[in-house]
Amino acid sequence: MNTFSNIKELLSTLHREEKLLSEMFKRRKTTDYKFEYALELVEDNENKIQYLIDRSVIRQNGNTLEIDDLYLHFFEQVLEANEEINTSYINENLEKVKQNINYYFNEQNEQRKYEYLRIIKNTFRKIGIITLRNVVDLKRNIENTFKTEPNYKNKRSKLINLDNKRRDITKLIEQTEHLITEDDITFFKTATDEELSRIIVQLKLQLQKCTHNLIEIEKQVIAFLNQIQLQSGIVEKLRQIKYLKDQFILESTTDLKQVLAINRHVVFEPNPSYPLKLSLENLQTDEGAFKSIQKIAIRLKSGVKHKQPVADKISDEYLETQIEEEVQINLEEVKNGFVAGSNNLFDFVISYNFSKDVSFEERVTIYCQMVSQYESIFEITDQFSEKGKIEFAMIFPK
Structure with a gap:
């Protein structure tokens, strides 16, 4: 497998084929991006496509193409279009912080000690950003699942799995807060770094914001699951009624008629009609009333043709040309x-x-x-x- 020799070659390749990669990224949800579509975007130059395939930027499967997972994940992360909730990444960064804190205390050389401190600061930044993104992605996935998933069983299972992700994120937030407040309080007192203090304050604010959002997400999941349970129960009852009706035993095996007879809900009441008599003067003069009469006549397929009255002939004196002169000041x-x-x-x-x-x-x-x-x-x-x-x-x- 060929690889890019340097960052300049990578960036120039992505820039050169940005039209193709942009189109493939837009259609990443589909699995039928044809090789012919890509040819049109590279001016029918197959070498350009083969160049991307050789360097694993895109993959070819028969006559279809797709962006490699590595680059696809990179684009989604940078553009914040990722739908995958990755809690293990937060846990890995927490372990990384703990390890580097241990290395920091064991190290005697100040230069190497600072390198461990720099890694800890960068990792804390990552934890805050990744946690926020996971919460945003979690909320979006929950709403999309409830609105778009047609299968009730799959919808309920997906929501339960997403709720488990919510619990995992909550636990990781608690572990992070415990780490920066209790577990390694000695480290934060020893490593008197102004930038580290700012990062910790920012991280606490981010985690607090995530916690509030996770509480709202929990309420939303509970509401969605209750709606699904109610809807699925209604659907099952309707299916049972449909089965009995198809078997022509609905009336003999159920008391449906008696139940409907004593039901007084508004939905079962006939729509009341209130006759309203319009004045003849209004019907003769109002343009809107005339159009309504025409629509009703068409609906009733009436044979009566309604003609609008013809106006009188215009007098000749109104058609005479009259010239009016006006002197303008220059x-x-x-x-x-x-x-x-x-x-x-x-x-x-x-x-x-x-x-x-x-x-x-x-x-x-x-x-x-x-x-x-x-x-x-x-x-x-x-x-x-x-x-x-x-x-x-x-x-x-x-």
Whole structure:
């Protein structure tokens, strides 16, 4: 079996074939990823696929391909898409911590002693992260099992197995808390490391969060199991009733009719009908009522055709073309005239000869519009003047 010679070759290979690996990862739940599908993603170059097979990135089984378990597990762990609850990994890390604490006390060389301390800190980080991921995966698996598993017996068995996983995680959390609080308290007092103290505090918070979530998960599992038991009991009763009905002995061997006769639940009551008479005026004028009548007529397959009334002929005078002219004020032309002179803008607009009659209020509005549109080419001073109860800034052309 060929292997990658260095990390650069590995990363470049994964990057080069990221399109194929991404597609195969999306379809990892299926077992029929054909060799032909992969060829389309590598531009019909079989050598690229063979290169991945030779280095055990993907495996070939007949005409189908799948990502190798090592890389699949790596992708799922990094992307947090893993569905497997691995409590043994937490236990292994706990044992690793205990062993390295023992090595730490036995070692006299400070450099090697620090190496053991570094391993302990990294392992504590792993324990917190792995425990959190396991709790999240456990919750997701429980919900998916309850919602998607069609077989009642398998659903119940899977939920019980997941609940056992919950108990295992709870025990491991208790062991971890016991380790950092009681078992090796001498080590934590001896190894006075600031980073280790921060890691322990963070680990305690993570374990506390996991504990709260596990309590909610336990309640959820109990509720799901109760629902399954109730549903399975109802299904068994329905199957028995179906069997008796198929054998035409339902009425003779059971008191079903008597039970239904004395039952007063709302579900067994006939739906009440409340006749409502609509006014003729509403039916004749309301568009929604007309559409409802049409739907009812189609449903009843009525032969009566309902025609909407035809409007009267439009008068010719409404169709005559009428032209309305409106004189528009060209602000650009006003601006050009103002820039060519030396008067202030307000007096210029007030005295400007427009092509139509413009009131004083409209001229004030034109003054404001020009200041807003052509501010960059005007010189706006700090001086103010007043005319007709209107106070305005003295503005001159630049």
